[in-house]
Amino acid sequence: MRILVFGAGSLGSLLGGLLARAHDVTLVGRDPHAERVREDGLRVEGEVSAHVEPAAATAVPAERFDLAVVTVKAFDTDAAAAALASVDLDGVLSLQNGLGNEERLADALACPVLAGTCTYGARLRGPGRVDYTGIGEVVLGPPGGGTSSLADRVGTAFDAAGIETTVATDMPRRRWEKLAVNAGINAVTALARVENGALSEGPAGDTARRAAVETAAVARERGIDLSDETAADEVERVADATAANRSSMLQDVDAGDRTEVDAINGAVVERAEEPVPVNETLTALLRAWERERGLR
Numbered sequence: 130m131r132i133l134v135f136g137a138g139s140l141g142s143l144l145g146g147l148l149a150r151a152h153d154v155t156l157v158g159r160d161p162h163a164e165r166v167r168e169d170g171l172r173v174e175g176e177v178s179a180h181v182e183p184a185a186a187t188a189v190p191a192e193r194f195d196l197a198v199v200t201v202k203a204f205d206t207d208a209a210a211a212a213l214a215s216v217d218l219d220g221v222l223s224l225q226n227g228l229g230n231e232e233r234l235a236d237a238l239a240c241p242v243l244a245g246t247c248t249y250g251a252r253l254r255g256p257g258r259v260d261y262t263g264i265g266e267v268v269l270g271p272p273g274g275g276t277s278s279l280a281d282r283v284g285t286a287f288d289a290a291g292i293e294t295t296v297a298t299d300m301p302r303r304r305w306e307k308l309a310v311n312a313g314i315n316a317v318t319a320l321a322r323v324e325n326g327a328l329s330e331g332p333a334g335d336t337a338r339r340a341a342v343e344t345a346a347v348a349r350e351r352g353i354d355l356s357d358e359t360a361a362d363e364v365e366r367v368a369d370a371t372a373a374n375r376s377s378m379l380q381d382v383d384a385g386d387r388t389e390v391d392a393i394n395g396a397v398v399e400r401a402e403e404p405v406p407v408n409e410t411l412t413a414l415l416r417a418w419e420r421e422r423g424l425r
């Protein structure tokens with residue numbers, strides 16, 4: 130398959146690197162990373178070590194691709210959609226966290242868009258080098274649920290590259306379940322400046338579970354079958370399984386960068402029909418921090 134990875138930061142470089150073992154991959158990212166990948170290839174280190182040689186650029190080349198995988202942060206989705214609008218593609222797969230990404234891509238693009246969730250862990254260590262920090266799973270499928278030949282084709286291509294992949298017929302529920310986990314873990318760890326494992330017990334854990342339970346209630350308002358127990362249990366399970374992780378939002382705050390709060394807790398607040406005070410508070414606090422730093 131000819132695959133374009135749009136957003137060659139941490140996750141895009143890891144997945145692009147793994148995909149390059151079996152496919153013709155082009156990474157679109159920033160210099161000096163893109164330049165180093167062109168000159169010396171991409172080194173993946175950690176759970177798997179690999180040295181691969183995908184193409185790399187800072188803008189989308191005027192070529193045909195079978196698939197574009199979007200791995201920019203949620204606040205860059207509109208820019209990704211604009212950059213992909215003139216590309217000849219069979220389909221696009223978003224592996225971003227948060228809600229609304231597939232919809233914004235689908236509004237701008239003529240080809241089908243697949244939804245995805247990803248639990249692989251990745252960290253761009255420096256130009257040309259990405260750390261593979263956690264083995265996970267990619268789950269993908271049509272955003273409204275059901276089956277599609279594109280989803281099957283992409284699932285087969287990811288499998289061929291050794292990426293643990295499930296083609297799912299219930300993406301709406303899976304998106305909301307992942308949202309509940311991110312709504313619970315990310316903002317709380319970012320504000321409390323603690324690793325995920327700190328949520329297993331104590332007041333920060335209660336806040337995380339309450340944010341996830343509110344998210345489940347909003348999911349049910351929208352016809353998604355997600356119970357309070359499942360949402361709270363998932364927060365605990367993921368916090369335990371990733372105890373030593375600094376969540377992606379905590380990493381953003383550590384680095385003084387903008388967070389994905391709008392697409393995570395903010396998306397819950399925006400869609401809620403009943404009050405969601407925990408998500409409202411988490412959203413307001415992170416937005417205040419971003420405003421103070423001139424990030425929004």
Ligand SMILES: NC(=O)C1=CN([C@@H]2O[C@H](COP(=O)(O)OP(=O)(O)OC[C@H]3O[C@@H](n4cnc5c(N)ncnc54)[C@H](OP(=O)(O)O)[C@@H]3O)[C@@H](O)[C@H]2O)C=CC1
Nearest residue numbers: 136137138139140141158200201202205225226247250251
């Ligand atoms: N990292 C992880 O382990 C995981 C991440 N995710 C999700 O994946 C998404 C990406 O996360 P992550 O990889 O950590 O983020 P990163 O910020 O590391 O990667 C995104 C990259 O895309 C670049 N980019 C943005 N816009 C453009 C553009 N127009 N042209 C070229 N490059 C561009 C960014 O550059 P710049 O910063 O200079 O704009 C950045 O290097 C998020 O939604 C995240 O929640 C999901 C699971 C795991």
Ligand SMILES: CC(C)(CO)C(=O)C(=O)O
Nearest residue numbers: 314371374375376377378
């Ligand atoms: C699952 C979790 C919470 C792992 O840290 C994550 O997705 C993130 O940090 O964004």
